[in-house]
Amino acid sequence: SRVKGVRKKLSTELGFLIQPVRIRDNLDLEPNTYHLLVNGVLRGRGQSYSGKELAINPGHITTPIDGIATKEPAFGLDAVWIEPSQRDRARTLGYTVVDAASVIATHMNSILRSNADELMTFDIAQQLIDRIAENSPKLLEDFIPDQLTLSTLVKILQNLLAEGVPLKDMRTILETLSEGASFSKDAEKLTALVRIKLGRLIIHEINEPDNALEVMTLEPSLEQLLNDLISNAQSIEDVALEPNLSQSFFSSISDVVEEMEKEEKYPVLVVSPTIRSWLARLLKRAKQELSVLSYREIPDDQSIRIVQTIELNETSEE
Numbered sequence: 099s100r101v102k103g104v105r106k107k108l109s110t111e112l113g114f115l116i117q118p119v120r121i122r123d124n125l126d127l128e129p130n131t132y133h134l135l136v137n138g139v140l141r142g143r144g145q146s147y148s149g150k151e152l153a154i155n156p157g158h159i160t161t162p163i164d165g166i167a168t169k170e171p172a173f174g175l176d177a178v179w180i181e182p183s184q185r186d187r188a189r190t191l192g193y194t195v196v197d198a199a200s201v202i203a204t205h206m207n208s209i210l211r212s213n214a215d216e217l218m219t220f221d222i223a224q225q226l227i228d229r230i231a232e233n234s235p236k237l238l239e240d241f242i243p244d245q246l247t248l249s250t251l252v253k254i255l256q257n258l259l260a261e262g263v264p265l266k267d268m269r270t271i272l273e274t275l276s277e278g279a280s281f282s283k284d285a286e287k288l289t290a291l292v293r294i295k296l297g298r299l300i301i302h303e304i305n306e307p308d309n310a311l312e313v314m315t316l317e318p319s320l321e322q323l324l325n326d327l328i329s330n331a332q333s334i335e336d337v338a339l340e341p342n343l344s345q346s347f348f349s350s351i352s353d354v355v356e357e358m359e360k361e362e363k364y365p366v367l368v369v370s371p372t373i374r375s376w377l378a379r380l381l382k383r384a385k386q387e388l389s390v391l392s393y394r395e396i397p398d399d400q401s402i403r404i405v406q407t408i409e410l411n412e413t414s415e416e
Contacts, residue, residue, distance in 0.1 A: 100203040113265030144171030153193035172208040215260040245279040253285040297395040314406040
C-alpha cells in the first residue's frame, strides 16, 4: 500500500502516470537488503529491518542510541535501526523516527523523482497528447508528427523532467511547441522556449509563494568567460572547462551551496540564457544539488534577492 501511495502521489506531482512498481524476492541479496531498479538498472540500495524502526539524526544530535548504525538511504543522513521500545527516548533526544516501510517508500520516491526522465516513454507521451486532444483537438491538428516528431517531443519532456520541471501544464507545453516548431526543430532550443513559458511553475516548485527568490549569480567576468566558451564552440558537446578552471569553479559552487544549505536556503543559480542548459547539465554530472535558471525564466513580477556571488579564487586565474 505504501508503494501504491508513492506511485499515486508522484504521478500527480509529475503530471503523468507512473507505471506499476513490481516487487520481487531476490535470494542473491544479503539479508535485510533491498535494491531499487529503474528500467532494469540499479539506481539505489538500502537496508530494512522488519520489526525495527529507523532513528534518523538530522545532523546536530551528539547523544548516541543503541542499535544498528547505518545511513538513511534517501538523503545519506546518519541513522540507527532501533527497537520500537526505544522510539520515545530517540524522539526525546531529537531523532526523527520512522518505520521500515516508510524508509523504503521515501527512498523509492527519491529514486523515481531523480530519474523521472527515464520513465518518459513514447507511449506515455502519446497518452499525454491524447488527453489534451480530447478537449482541444484543434491544438494538435497537423502538429504531431507533421510539424514536430513524437521523438522530439519525448526528448523535450525528458529534458524538463531531468531538471525537476513537472508536466502538469501540458497544454502550455504543447501550445509553446506549436508556436516554436515553425522556427526550430531542435529539442534543446524548444526546451528553452517551454521553460520560459513555465517560468512561474518552475519558481513555484522551488520557492514559497509571495517570497522573494533568493539566488546566486556568477561574477560578471566568470559569466562572460562561460558565455564565450559556449558561443565559440561548434556544438554544446564540444564545450569543456580547462582543468584548473573546472576545479576552482566546482569548489566555489560547492562552498556557496553548502553555505546556503546551512542557512536553510534552497540553492538557485541564475545565469544568462546562453549558458543555462549547458551549465545545468555540467553541475548535475558533478553532483551539485541546485536549480539553474536563466534570467528569462523569472516572471517580471517575481522579486529576487541576490544572496551569493560565485567567484573563482585567484590561484586558478593565474
